[in-house]
Amino acid sequence: MSILVNKDSRVVVQGITGKEGTFHTQQCIEYGTNVVAGVTPGKGGTMWEGKVPVYNTVAEAVEKEGANAALIFVPPAFCADAVAEAVDAGVEVIVTITEGIPALDMMKVKRSMKGKSVRMVGPNCPGVITPEECKLGIMPGYIFKKGPVGLISRSGTLTYEAVWQCTERGIGQSTCIGIGGDPIVGSTQVDLLKLFNEDPETELVVLIGEIGGTAEEEAAEYIKEEFTKPVVAFVAGRTAPPGRRMGHAGAIIAGGKGTAAEKIAALKEAGVHVAESPAEIGATVARVLGK
């Protein structure tokens, strides 16, 4: 088992004919992901790279190819529309890689998903991977390895760093999710912790947070109340000055809120094993797992 995606996921790539879409679709297929369709309005009826059928709408991809997961590479100005289309077509899992979607667009789309069972990850994220089964994203596949660790992270390369530290120690992963660096994201840490709580394959979760917002505090609250597995965390941005956006739209200490110190304190309070240094994430996981 794993969460969100696995070897049975049937993937439709929205924006498959673009430069990014083409490159990363190729990589996903090489990893073993079952890409069953692409969508580019106006290019329906063609074959992408001679192997994947392209449709004009997501609904067609769902109907004709049985797509149940979407990977989105649509440019920011049109991306909210693309996500809404995937929701409307009944896709179960939507992973949005696109960076730079206006916050108000995300707010509306997120609202429209309320009450539906669809799950979205992103935007502005590296995607989701269930090692050795399905890669729905832009991460380098070879650094991952199947195993007991679930990972939830707000950042991309820092995720790779953490995963690599685990893999190098022989510790594999169940599913790794980059939730994205925006203020409003499709799935929050709490949403995904709930899924990991139910996943028998996941023995421990690594949570990689960063400054800005209160998502880590909310995760800490949930962990304290309900989460049954050990959690290892790292929070980036202890040295970040207030009022400055540190790359990610969501990584900003505003009105004195969202500091790393507050988040670390809340997580520790909830019994989470907090790695003080980004170099110690893997070692902390190994220690907690008794390896």
Add this chain to the structure above:
Amino acid sequence: MKVHEYQAKEIFKEYGIPVPKGGLATTPQEARKVAEEVGGNLWVVKAQIHAGGRGKGGGVKLARSLDEVEQVASQIIGMTLVTHQTGPEGKLVKKVLVEEGLNIEKELYLGMVIDRSTECPVMMASTEGGVEIEKVAAETPEKILKAYVDPALGMLPFYARKLAFGLGLSGDLLKKGISFMTNLYKAFIEKDASLAEINPLVITKEGDIIALDAKMNFDDDALYRHPDIAAMRDLDEEDPLEVEAKKYDLNYIKLDGNIGCMVNGAGLAMATMDIIKIYGGEPANFLDVGGAASAERVENAFRILLSDPNVRAVLVNIFGGIVRCDRVASGIAQAAKNLKVEVPMVVRLEGTNRDEGMKILQESGLSFITATSMAEAAEKVVQAAGLK
């Protein structure tokens, strides 16, 4: 993106939100002319910088005659204004807003942001206007009233009523307050703002509700659909190195330390700053070269980061994913050669084709210090900077 008070007030006017009569001036003579046009016998001259707390810092002054307007304006224009939001180095004032003086009966607070936890717009109001609202929020949070607006419904009157009654408004003022809030909501949403703050929102002796101060920030990601807002950008208010970096699509933020950092990815960049600090150093900057990290980008990144005279050593931390380390390494070697980098440089490459990348660096003839883990890299760069 931030804008000046006078620009926020122009937007307010567009949406029928009442603001004091006034105009912008860049010289004392112009200030006098604006005051003349505004009329009356009391004026306020306000420094226009991207920071609040100007009143306390001496950047907001009353004047009772046209001569005084000119005199006060000559004091403010050209001054280096220090407030709790500018940092100790302050901000050079280049423009002032000259406005009619109001007969203030009461100072209130009104603000709006997108609340991240509930994922909807929230409008906040308080009777404790005029002072630092962060203080009110920390000490007496019950004095900040909040209305979480369902974005699908928009600012229905009941949300505004809730706040307006909470502020103690009644009769004509209640009506004016509700219309004020409704229009503010409209401006915020239509212009893709990320923050609006009116502190103080005043009730005048004449019974009007007016935005005496105005602050608005906008979502950078939405600027593409608001050329009018994008045109309000004032480069004088931004760090020149940061402006330069943006030209190359680099994410650079200048900090106070002396260890330059170049990293791919925002999270890893922050984590790299953190680990430098753990080893006793201070980062000179945040720099995310992005996923592509091509030779050209790397070279521009180096140039920008080295033009900070405080930089005594550089740490390059790259986790090669889809972008291979050997490519990045060639970029680094080429950039270091072209720019004749003189400060010590610690390079840590991990991920795809790491060994090939390291080999390129070693064979480049340049004196890179290499490291395999983040911890080792941080330790070495702090040493190289002569801090330990």
